[in-house]
Amino acid sequence: MAFLNVLVSLAAVSLVPLYLLVSRLVRQRSLWKVPGPEGVSLISGILTTWFGEDALEFHDKTMDRFGRIFTIPGFLGDKIVSVADTKALYDVLVKNQENFREIDGVREHTRVVIGGTGLLTALGDTHRKQRKLMTPAFSINHMRRLMPIFQELSRSSAARMREEVANGPKEIDIMDYTSRLALELIARAGFGHSFGAIEGNDEGYSRALKNFSPTAAKLANGIILLPILTRLVPGRMLRSMAEMIPWRPLHDMMLISDTMQATSRDIWEEKKRLFSLGDKSVVNEYGEGKDIMSILLKNTLASSEADERMTDDELLAQINTFTLAASDTTSNTFSRVLHLLALHSEVQQKLREELVEASMNGEIEHDDLCALPYLEAVIRETLRLYPPVAYVYRQVVNDAVLPLAHPYTDTNGMERHELFVPGGGTIFIVNVAGVNRDKAIWGLDAKEWKPERWLSPLPDSVAEARIPGVYANTLTFIGGGRSCIGFKFAQLEMKTALAHLIPVFHFAPPEKEEIVWRLGSIVSPTVNGPTTRHSEMPLRVSLIV
Template sequence: MTPLQQLLAGALALYAAWRVVRMLFSKSPVDNIPGPDSESYLTGNMNQFKQDRWGFQEQHVRTYGRLFKFHGLFNAPWLYTYDPRAMHSIYVKDQDVYEENDVILASFHTALGPGLLATVEKQHRRQRKILNPVFSAKHLRDVTPIFNDIINRLQVAISSRVKTGTQEIDVLGWMGRTALELIGQGGLGHSFDPLTHDVADEFAESVKAYFPVMHQLEVIRLVLPRVYQLGPAALRRKLLELIPFGPVQRMIKISDALHTTSLEIYHEKKAALEKGDEAMKQQVGEGKDIMSVLLRENMVASEEDRLTDEEVVAQVSTLVLAAMDTTSNALARIFSLLSEHPDVQEKLREELVQARDDGTGKLRDLNYDEVMELPYLDAVCRESLRRYPPVTHLMREVTKDAMLPLSEPITGRDGQPLHSIPVTKGMRIFTDVIASNCNKELWGEDADEWKPERWLKPLPRALEDAHIPGVYSHLMTFIGGARACIGFKFSQLEMKVVLASLLPAFKFEPTGKPIYWNAAGVAYPSASKGSRKPELPLNVTLLL
């Protein structure tokens, strides 16, 4: 180690020791909240949470209910909840009190720049104000033909691999490539993958590697907020380059690749925009993509609302990163479920074939309104996003002391009812998306079952009265409030166009191999519990 590296390691060790001592001798206002005992003064309950997140969620939600305490790093008291009123306070009513954690913000800012995932308060609101119009129904109608063209190429690519009979296909791999191309052309006006043949793309590989590598940096990320305060960007980068840890150096390369391509796309789009409408029509996406629309909106925005060049460039990687993993894994989950429920798959296929019939027996592409209004397709998508949300947990940090209200009182360790919970600055609160989406008190006793038909009849009155703060169908899948997923309608369109195109053409069946869904930042499938390789092998048969 160099002297500077030794200094950094020593500083990290001192910080960890200070946090442990602080937790040992301090009292917390949530000591009366029930929850599991801490397993370690250093890691609290986090090892159990990370090693078996599904088991942790199921066991403790069943044992403690809508809100409980558990212990985070350095034994810090954290809260875990899916109480509707508490979530409404966190994400809507008192959202300024419950902000993104500074570690997450610093991680996104360091790797991606000041994009939507890395900003808060006034800057975040200003960015959303500019970005909101580009996700309107009008613009989604414009990109639907682009989506149809991409999925038609995907259909040709898969057909060429199964034309001789049923073949095992990695559906997740194809959904990842497709999601990247959909956000590439529809979002950035840039093509990353022709789909009809394999090509190497450093940007695509960097996007795919981002979350797995970031997952390896959980300890290092704790000091990022402090590093971010140390002088100019050049100094901060030099400090990170000195850290002798492979994943740190890999993340630097990922960040460089994302920034380089983002900058190229930005300059390409800006140059075409300055040349006029005719030049935009020659671009991928014909100027209808989100980035082209964003640049036009930004040009006419008022001085106080206009985004800087740095902010616009940061949106490129941010949009791709936010859209690719979530959409591809959500689609993989739907295809997996349809393979396990052939009756649902066939019923959905019949609806799609009927809707796409052009009157001569041939299948046509559906426009935006047609694909969004198909009832059973909508039911399958909603139920899949309800029961199996790609992002299963959310975290917020308390910015100032407050009282967190509850829908109904819980019983404290002292046996007394608690109608609200005192929270203090710096405390972290986890909200459980799955537990909220599958709350039997609201959805009924069959809440844990995957039943698309539930969306074809009125939803339970208790659910409507609970006022879940999500922006989508009484679900927390796309969150709610000022940090709700800005592209959730874009994602829905992607999923529906993919299903509408592929299901009439192919039948999907299980291979017999066990499929395990890994609990990560975005849940992903692998062919065994011990494997970390993302894949979803399914048997695919050509029907057309």
């Protein structure tokens, strides 16, 4: 009887998104004339192709064919609009960002899993308050104070790799190293905790983090119902309903959520205990009182107004927010850098010479490391051509007319200088990869990996494009009030690790396997083959004599 009640409740709830979908289809008449690929299914449109693991090439071909503005057919005829026009994206990301907000289902799913409202899921005034309190912890000055932690963990990771190849060249799963380093760094520098990740003592929490993105991808079709369910159904009843549904990815996600929330709760309780004992106890923990959570606690306690402080629940939610935002994205990008260096031995050697010269007097300190031109060029070019998050998805609240830097031609052959985007939940794609690889902006070699492009003045077209991003004339970390707050942290992590690895080791492609990069919520490496879908990236590593 209880199971029947659950089915009836789900059936009733499912009518709501169906009604919203029909209403949206009527409102989307203006998008019918925007060019784009045809759907392959009446039910799913082209979504199975667009979100498929091997979709990156399809995305490139779609933009080459249709340009900066196109639509893709979604669920039951829903139109999803993709935009890579920089003038339009300024409106979306900066000027009218409140009208282009995170998709409710994705945001609510993340909130439920991490157990609270963190920076990734907060909206409006709550988001502005959290970001204001966090900003000092991600400043350049604070990155300087965290530098000893970055150096210590980079040394430990290099030492572990040295032991593994001490007897000769060996193929090593680089993803294992980069993910462990990223997790331990965000633990130490983020909230003054150690998972023992570099030594391999983090299996439970690490496994939960690694499984989050692929499991979330499998739940994509059901996420649309979550905002409605969480508003209508109490939390405990929702959990009971979920346990009754025979859907393996859903049960896997519940285990991931349980692991992440239990771990973050233990860390938070210990953090509060140390704070209650005074500054001396905080300094003696792993982060030495310099970690981001310590800064947040101090800033929160120093706020004179109650509405300027974070609640305990908000502070707790930041722990899982930090690890989700800073682990996979950074580790995958760092793996991409090493893969590219393995494929371009001449770039690897040039970078090695720069790093060896800079370290003649010992470890390279923060300011000197950040001033190395070729290291900066390698990082910038990798983040430009291969952003870890190729697309950012938004939903449109109210109708919007977007001005365009470049007109597009509609299906009737008419040139359009504006794009009308209907509200009511229309899905909007911020085409990060499209902007970063636009030949009209970057030149005919825009799709080539060429670090040297950053060693001389960029084309005038780059400045003229007015890309609304926060990093290096690219859209990699997007822009506006919801840009990635931790991009300096991610850069410092990769630079410090490269400074410890490249002078000591030579990286080469594996002898037999082919490394391919597959699309998920982030772009991840794996070995090409029909049965190998988990993230891995074997490279042949040898000590430099």
